[in-house]
Amino acid sequence: MTNIKVHSPAPVDLEGDLTSLRGDCARMVPHWAAPERTASRPVSPSLIHGVDVPPSSARMLDAMSDYGD
Known part of the structure; x- marks a missing residue:
């Protein structure tokens, strides 16, 4: 695995606001x-x-209550 180091001119604020x-x-x-x-x-x-939906995606969406109900 390669360790990629990123250098940023500004400090990274992971808890930043908008x-x-x-x-x-x-x-x-x-x-x-x-x-x-x-x-x-x-x-x-x-x-x-129209739209073609693979059967596996259709089953997944059908199992989700937001889409299947």
Whole structure:
């Protein structure tokens, strides 16, 4: 197993609040690239055929009270 060491310029606050999280995100913004916006086009109803759910996933959801009841 490899021990990966991460060096952070700011101390990590695992018990932080929303303000701390927003500060962390603001520091990361320069490292993120946002994709260019593209105009979405409507999809023809004839192209929408529903959703395929594997039987194992269907059984799992059926067993969950939030979804199966």
